[in-house]
Amino acid sequence: MENGVAAGKSLPNEDRARKTTYDDRFIATAGNLFQKLVNWRRDFHRHPEVGWTEFRTAAIIAAELSALGFAVRAGREVVEPGARTGVPHPDSMLAAKKRALQLGAEPAWVEKLEDGLTGVVGVWETGRPGPTVAFRFDIDALPIREADTATHVPYRQGYASRIDGVMHACGHDGHAAIGLGLATWIAEGVDGLTGTVKLIFQPAEEGSRGAKAMVAAGILDEVDYLLSGHIGLMATRQNQVVCGVTDFFASLKWDVRFDGVAAHAGFAPHEGRNALLAAATAAVQLHAIARHSSGVSRINVGRLEGGESRNAIASHALLQLELRATTNEVLGYLETEAGRIIHAAAQMYGVHAEITLVGESIAAPCDPALLDIVEACARDEELATNVVRTLPFNASEDITYMMEAVQKRGSLATYMLFGTELAAGHHNAAFDFREETMPLAVNLYGRVLKRISAKT
Known part of the structure; x- marks a missing residue:
């Protein structure tokens, strides 16, 4: 067993007695998606890209969303070039672009991302009146050389970083996979959804560089609810859910x-x-x-x-x-x-x-009204073993620019944590998380989306 899940097996919760048909739908979906989530996560982990150079990652995400039937916006459509900070040297971006093409990224999508404008947004119109709900997923890696010891699961199983000096040491590979998992669930034709869903895949979170440029591009102008989250951090109990955080720095x-x-x-x-x-x-x-x-x-x-x-x-x-x-x-x-x-x-x-x-x-608060919805959904979620309303974050995350943008319009936002056991701390060369955390996140995001849709 690696990362807490035996190879080729379904999630341990799949055979439990279910409370309702509603639970059946979600748990069965998570089980069917699990191998896809693992495959996406491990592919992104093998090919990490630092902020504003995520050409391959963003191109894969855009292609997957398009194949699922989402309207996909990318590059200059969702990133305002002049609002970026910490932009790498053009030579670094050109090298990353060439590498992405060599590794099989679709040229049309890579070109769309042009000079490191590596944001992607998938839009799903349900065709029924309702709110616009956005989910944000960060996708960049860190300039850290990954551990190459036998105790490090990605190295032992052959999916450690193949880019020297760069690795996913913060779980963003998992976040990107979770976003694609949620997209797959939506595209399956889930009953009862209303309004519009936006899946935002953000570059350059590390160093707090990417969110502000996506806000400046106007992608949040019509959003009524914004949700995002992170694997691990203060949530170190496996399958724990933290509905929101306080004390963003x-x-x-x-x-x-x-x-x-x-x-x-x-x-x-x-x-x-x-x-x-x-x-x-x-x-x-x-x-x-x-x-x-x-x-x-x-x-x-x-x-x-x-x-x-x-x-x-x-x-x-x-x-x-x-x-x-x-x-x-x-x-x-x-x-x-x-x-x-x-x-x-x-x-x-x-x-x-x-x-x-x-x-x-910047600092921004999570909204109590949205915390109420998330908490109710988390307590219904069978994969969640422990539910905590809030924990102090005590760190920085540029999701706060997106939160501020929607809250200024009277809309609601929260930032969740998905508990996992960690092999080492975040931003450590031996960082790794348990992959069974990803279906929990997909399930919970899906439950919240259905609950919000049902309110309209």
Whole structure:
């Protein structure tokens, strides 16, 4: 047995006594879909792509949705180019595009995604009056080299990353598979659905870079309900459901470039302006920013590099940092203080500092009225072994831009967690989750969609 499911077997819950025909429909569907979910997830896991380079992943998703009968929008139709942050160098995107084509992605879809506009939206019109319900799934991987030890299930079973230095270390491969599973369930012709369903497959969640650009493209303008979720995180009990979260951290991700003047460190140090010392001073002082009484905050300098050699005054340095806070107001305070410190450190050493925004997110709440619906559906779901209304998130996720967009219109949003046992923590080279978590997510999303449809 691997990942908690014996190869070729149905889910353990499939033979349990069912409460109602309604449950029969969902559990049977999950069982039929399970192998497809596993196949999708493992394919995405073998071929991970970092944010704004997900050409193969997005092309496969678009092709699958189209084959199921969804109206598919992709590329510039769903991503506003000017609203993107943290866009890779064009050479990196071109290499990813070529690799996607070499690995069999349909050329027409790859071209549609053009310069890294790798978002996809599938639209299903039921033909009956009703609300527009959107589900969001993130699809990008991380720049992490995957573990290659015998204890790591993806490596042992042959579906570990084939792209050196890149892996799905956060479960987005599972999220993409769940989205396709929900699409399959919808396309089977489920009775009773009304209105419109939008399945949003978002690039560049890591680093909080993708959601804002999709919001700017207008894909949420008519949405009445928005749901998204994540495998694992604080939900570490297998098949646990967390209906919503509190304490999203608003965040800013900065790259800071310090430019000084090079000089010989021995006979002419006075002619130089040391950019590396300016960056190091800023790094230390950033961690000394006073905490704010109105909310929790986090500051982290994650990378510092610069200089040319030991006997030369460093003419350049790069500082990469992030700021996080539980409220947008506290984040604004951190932003002001961090900017002041960076420019003060630059002035101390007579160098220039330039701050580039490469990612951002905001804080947003989950709506109690939608939590009520999710909780009722979760308690009806036989695959769910434990239901929790909310847990604190204590991290950042740019889904909050989508949540804010619908909530400003008076619509409802929530962000769920799907419990799983983890082989290692998120963003770890040995990360892996139990694949039987995916049918639970498909079932629950389907139940919520049916419940919302029944309300109209």
